[in-house]
Amino acid sequence: xxxxxxxxxxxxxxxxxxxxxxxxxxxxxxxxxxxxxxxxxxxxxxxxxxxxxxxxxxxxxxxxxxxxxxxxxxxxxxxxxxxxxxxxxxxxxxxxxxxxxxxxxxxxxxxxxxxxxxxxxxxxxxxxxxxxxxxxxxxxxxxxxxxxxxxxxxxxxxxxxxxxxxxxxxxxxxxxxxxxxxxxxxxxxxxxxxxxxxxxxxxxxxx
Numbered sequence: 001x002x003x004x005x006x007x008x009x010x011x012x013x014x015x016x017x018x019x020x021x022x023x024x025x026x027x028x029x030x031x032x033x034x035x036x037x038x039x040x041x042x043x044x045x046x047x048x049x050x051x052x053x054x055x056x057x058x059x060x061x062x063x064x065x066x067x068x069x070x071x072x073x074x075x076x077x078x079x080x081x082x083x084x085x086x087x088x089x090x091x092x093x094x095x096x097x098x099x100x101x102x103x104x105x106x107x108x109x110x111x112x113x114x115x116x117x118x119x120x121x122x123x124x125x126x127x128x129x130x131x132x133x134x135x136x137x138x139x140x141x142x143x144x145x146x147x148x149x150x151x152x153x154x155x156x157x158x159x160x161x162x163x164x165x166x167x168x169x170x171x172x173x174x175x176x177x178x179x180x181x182x183x184x185x186x187x188x189x190x191x192x193x194x195x196x197x198x199x200x201x202x203x204x205x206x207x
Contacts, residue, residue, distance in 0.1 A: 017075065017076050017077070018076065018077055018078075019074070019076045019078075020076070020078055022069070022074040022076055022079065023065070023068050023072075023074060024065035024066070024068050024069040024074050024075075024076070024079050024083075025065075025076060025078060025079050025082065027061045027064060027065035027068070028061075028065055028079065028082055028083050028086050029086075030061060031058045031061045031062060031065075031086060031090065032086045032089065032090055034054050034055075034057065034058045034090075035058075035089075035090050035093045035094065037054055038051050038054045038055060038058075038094060038097065039093070039097045041054065042097050042098070042101050042103075042154075043097060043100060043101060048154050048155065048157040048158050049155070049158055051154050052151040052152075052154040052155045053151075055094070055147070055150055055151040055154060056151050058090065058147070059147035059148065059151065062083075062087060062143070062147060065079075065083065066083075080132075080134075081130055081132065084135055084139075084143075085130075087143050087147075088116060091112060091143075091146055091147075091150070092109075092112055092113065092116070094150055095108060095109045095112055096109060098150075098153070098154075103153060103154065103157060104153070108174075108178075111178050111181070111182075112178075112181065115181060115182055115184075115185030116185070118185065118189065119185060119188055119189065119192065122189060122192045122193065122196070123192060125196070126192060126193070126195070126196025126197075126199070126200075127192075127196065127199075131191075131192050131195060131196075133188065133191050133192065133195065136184055136187055136188070138180050138183055138184045138187065139180075139184040139188075141180055142177050142180030142181050142183075142184050143177075144177075145173045145174070145176050145177030145180060146173070146174065146177035146178075146181070148173045149169075149170045149171070149172070149173030149174035149177055150170070150174070152166050152167075152169050152170035152173065153166070153167065153170035153171070153174065155170075156170055
C-alpha cells in the first residue's frame with residue numbers, strides 16, 4: 001500500500017478546485033480540534049494513554065484526508081494551504097504542551113520552531129503571505145515520522161514495563177523526523193527565494 005500519494009488513480013490528473021466544504025477539509029479541521037483535547041488530557045488530567053490515542057487518531061486523519069482527496073477528486077486550493085499549516089501548528093502546539101509537562105526538553109521545541117520561523121520570515125518578505133509551494137516528499141515523510149514518534153513518546157510516560165521500549169522507538173522516529181524537518185526547510189528556503197525572485201523580476205518587467 002502506498003503511504004505517500006495514496007488514492008491517486010493512474011490516468012486521472014490531480015486538479016485543485018476552489019471548493020471549501022469537502023470531506024478532506026472537514027477532516028483537517030477535526031484533526032486540528034484534537035489539539036485542545038490533547039492539551040487538556042496532558043496538562044489537566046495527566047491521562048497520557050488517552051492523549052496518545054488522540055494523537056494516533058489525529059495522525060490517521062492526516063493520511064485519510066489525503067487519500068480521500070486524491071481518490072474521490074476532492075483536492076482543493078484551500079486544502080493545499082490549510083493541511084500543511086494545520087499539521088505544523090498541531091505539531092508545535094503538542095510540542096509546547098510536552099515541554100510544559102516535562103516530557104521533552106526545550107531544545108526539541110526549538111528544533112521545530114527555528115526552521116519554521118525562517119520560512120515564515122522569507123514568506124512574508126517575498127509574498128506577504130503563504131508562498132503556495134507544493135509539499136515536498138521529504139516534507140511528507142518528516143511529518144509522518146513526527147506524527148508516529150510523538151504518540152510513542154507520550155506512551156512512554158505510562159507506568160508500564162514497555163515504557164523504555166516506547167521511549168527508544170519514539171526518539172528514533174522523532175530524531176529522523178527532526179533531520180527531515182531541517183532538510184525540508186533548507187529545500188523550502190531556496191524554493192521560496194527562487195520563486196520570490198522570479199515573481200519580483202516578472203513584476204518589475206511588466207511595469
